Amino acid sequence: MRLIICGMGVVGQSFIKLLVDNINPLYKKYGIRPRVVACIDKGGIAYSQTGLDLEKLIMVKKKFGTVSKYSQNKYSFDNPIENIESEIFLELTPTNLVTGEPGLSNIISALRTQKNVITVNKGPLALSFPSLIELANYNNVLLRFSGTVGGGTPILEFAKHCLKGDKITSFTGILNGTTNYILTKMTEGLTFEEALSDAKIKGYAETEPSLDVNGDDAAAKLVIMANWIMGRRVTLKNVDKTGITAVRLDEIKEAKKNGKNIKLIAKCDNKNLYVKPDLILEDDPICVNGTLNAVSFESEHSGKQTIIGKGAGGMETASSILRDLIEIKENFSS
Amino acid sequence: MRLIICGMGVVGQSFIKLLVDNINPLYKKYGIRPRVVACIDKGGIAYSQTGLDLEKLIMVKKKFGTVSKYSQNKYSFDNPIENIESEIFLELTPTNLVTGEPGLSNIISALRTQKNVITVNKGPLALSFPSLIELANYNNVLLRFSGTVGGGTPILEFAKHCLKGDKITSFTGILNGTTNYILTKMTEGLTFEEALSDAKIKGYAETEPSLDVNGDDAAAKLVIMANWIMGRRVTLKNVDKTGITAVRLDEIKEAKKNGKNIKLIAKCDNKNLYVKPDLILEDDPICVNGTLNAVSFESEHSGKQTIIGKGAGGMETASSILRDLIEIKENFSS
Numbered sequence: 001m002r003l004i005i006c007g008m009g010v011v012g013q014s015f016i017k018l019l020v021d022n023i024n025p026l027y028k029k030y031g032i033r034p035r036v037v038a039c040i041d042k043g044g045i046a047y048s049q050t051g052l053d054l055e056k057l058i059m060v061k062k063k064f065g066t067v068s069k070y071s072q073n074k075y076s077f078d079n080p081i082e083n084i085e086s087e088i089f090l091e092l093t094p095t096n097l098v099t100g101e102p103g104l105s106n107i108i109s110a111l112r113t114q115k116n117v118i119t120v121n122k123g124p125l126a127l128s129f130p131s132l133i134e135l136a137n138y139n140n141v142l143l144r145f146s147g148t149v150g151g152g153t154p155i156l157e158f159a160k161h162c163l164k165g166d167k168i169t170s171f172t173g174i175l176n177g178t179t180n181y182i183l184t185k186m187t188e189g190l191t192f193e194e195a196l197s198d199a200k201i202k203g204y205a206e207t208e209p210s211l212d213v214n215g216d217d218a219a220a221k222l223v224i225m226a227n228w229i230m231g232r233r234v235t236l237k238n239v240d241k242t243g244i245t246a247v248r249l250d251e252i253k254e255a256k257k258n259g260k261n262i263k264l265i266a267k268c269d270n271k272n273l274y275v276k277p278d279l280i281l282e283d284d285p286i287c288v289n290g291t292l293n294a295v296s297f298e299s300e301h302s303g304k305q306t307i308i309g310k311g312a313g314g315m316e317t318a319s320s321i322l323r324d325l326i327e328i329k330e331n332f333s334s
Numbered sequence: 335m336r337l338i339i340c341g342m343g344v345v346g347q348s349f350i351k352l353l354v355d356n357i358n359p360l361y362k363k364y365g366i367r368p369r370v371v372a373c374i375d376k377g378g379i380a381y382s383q384t385g386l387d388l389e390k391l392i393m394v395k396k397k398f399g400t401v402s403k404y405s406q407n408k409y410s411f412d413n414p415i416e417n418i419e420s421e422i423f424l425e426l427t428p429t430n431l432v433t434g435e436p437g438l439s440n441i442i443s444a445l446r447t448q449k450n451v452i453t454v455n456k457g458p459l460a461l462s463f464p465s466l467i468e469l470a471n472y473n474n475v476l477l478r479f480s481g482t483v484g485g486g487t488p489i490l491e492f493a494k495h496c497l498k499g500d501k502i503t504s505f506t507g508i509l510n511g512t513t514n515y516i517l518t519k520m521t522e523g524l525t526f527e528e529a530l531s532d533a534k535i536k537g538y539a540e541t542e543p544s545l546d547v548n549g550d551d552a553a554a555k556l557v558i559m560a561n562w563i564m565g566r567r568v569t570l571k572n573v574d575k576t577g578i579t580a581v582r583l584d585e586i587k588e589a590k591k592n593g594k595n596i597k598l599i600a601k602c603d604n605k606n607l608y609v610k611p612d613l614i615l616e617d618d619p620i621c622v623n624g625t626l627n628a629v630s631f632e633s634e635h636s637g638k639q640t641i642i643g644k645g646a647g648g649m650e651t652a653s654s655i656l657r658d659l660i661e662i663k664e665n666f667s668s
Binding site: 018022151152153154157158161162163164166283285288289290292294299301302306307308313315320322323325326327 | 352356360364485486487488491492495496497498499500617619622623624626628633635636637638639640641642643644647649650652653654656657659660661
C-alpha cells in the first residue's frame, strides 16, 4: 500500500512515528504494509519508488526543516500528487477556511487520479464536502477524514459504526477545545482577555485565535458531521454562526446561579445548523470542562449517547489517520 | 434468516415491535429478512416453519400472558432450541448470576447445533464467558451480547470498532444505573434507605434489589467487558467486589466538600478487576448522575475517551439486538 504524504507538521511527524512503531502489528493484524513513496512539504519533496526510510525522513525534517534534503537527487515533478503512483494520498497541510487551499486542489488532484484520500485538513471539506464526496464516488475511491473532528476521539466512527439499524436524528456538541478552555476559565472568574491569554500561554490558542473564538473551527466540524452523519448537503456558508467574543462574565455568573454553564454549542438536526454560545445544565453529560470536546447523539431507538474526549493532539490525531488507513484497506479487500 | 426467541419479557416484546417497524429498512439497507420461526416463554412455544405473524404474536402474549396460545396446534418438541432449524438464537430469559440458568443451557444448546447466538442475559457470560466463546468458535458461529452492557448504549461496539489500530489499556466506569441513582440521591441528602425506596417507586430498582446494591450486576458487566475488550479470561469469581450498602452519608458529604462524588466504579486493567465505591472528581466525564452509565477507555495512542448513555430500557436494549443481528449478517456475507 503506497502513500503520498503532503504536509509535515506535528500531525505528519506523529503519524510517521506511529507507522514506525506499528509496522509489525499493522501487517499481522490488518495485512497492511504501508510504503511512503513521497513526502511533500513547503521546502520540496522526498521521493522513493520503493518507499522512504521513515526514520531517516523524520531525522532530515528535524535537521533541515524540510524533507527535500532527504536525498541528493533533486526531483522535479510536474504535479507530483497526480503523477506519482500510489493508493493513498494523505492531506495534512494547514486549514484555510476561506479558500480551502492548498488542501482543496491537492485532494481534487488525488481523487481524479484514483487515489483514496485521508485528510486531517478541515478546510476543503467545510467548503466543498458534497462535491468532494461526489468526486470520490465518481472515481470509485474513498475519502476519509476521522481526524478532522475530535482529533483522536472517534466521533465520526461512533456515529457511523456503532448505531447500525438505528437512525441518528440530531446531535449537539462542543467541537472546539480552545473556546471551551476559555469559557471554563471565565466560569472560574477570568475575563475573556485573561482567559484567552492564559490559553495562548498554555499552547491551547494560536497567536491569531480568530478561527477558534469566532466559531469558524466549530462550524467547519459541524459541516463535516452534518454531511457525513445526517446526510445534509451543506457547506460553511449554511451555518448560522456566533462566536464567544461577546460572552460576558456576568452572563456566565448568572447562568452558574441556575446550575448552568455557557458553552459554545454546535447543533444539527433536520432544521437547525448552528454554532452559538448556549446555556447547558451542569449535569448534562456534554457539559465538559477544559479543552475537552463532547457530542451527544439522539437516535430513534437507542436513546441519547454522549462521547467525550480530547479534541486535538498530534499523536491522537495521527491515530485517527491509522484508523482511516485500516478502514480503506478493509474496503479494498472486501 | 430464521430466528428462535427465548424469553418474552419487556425486551423480547420491544424487539418484536422493532422488527415489525423495520421490516423494510432492514431488507433494503442490510439485506436482512428475519423470520421468527419459534418463540418460547414460560407457558410454552409458538412455532411456524414459515415464520410467525409478529403482530399476532404480540397480541397473543398480551392477551393470554403466554405465546403458547398462538395456534391451536400443540407443539411438543424435545429440546426445541436444538431441534428447530434456525440461523439465530435469541436468549432473553432473566439473569441468574448463581447458576446462569436457564440461559446457560439454552446458549450451549444453540451453539452446539451451530446457531449464532445473541444474548441479553448476562448470567451465562458472567459465569462462563471463556468457555462459551470457545464453544462458539469451535462450532464456527458467533456469540454476540451488545445488550448485556449499557442497554442501548453501544459500549462494547465502541471499544471493538472505533479504535482500530490502537490498543485499549484500561477502562473505568459506572455500569449500574440503579446504584448510580441511589448514590446521586444520597449526594442530594437522602439516606441509603430513603434513596433505595425512591428508586423502587420510580421503577429503577427491583423489589429485591440485592443484585444491584451488592455490586453483582456491575461485576457481571465488568467480566463481559474484560473478556471482550481486554482479552482477559475471567469470570465473576475473579472480580474483587464491594457494593454500596456500606456507603455512609457523611462520607458522601466529605467527598462533596473536596469536589468529589462517591460512585460505584468498575475497573479493569492488566492487573485490577474490581467493583467498589470510589471517589471521582466532579468534573471527570464519568461522574454522571441519575441512572446514566459511563465508561472511560484509556488507549495507547488516541488518549482517553468516554461514552455515556442510559444503561437500560426495553426499546434501547432491543435496538442493541438489532445491531448484533446486522453484525452477524455482515459476517455471514463476507
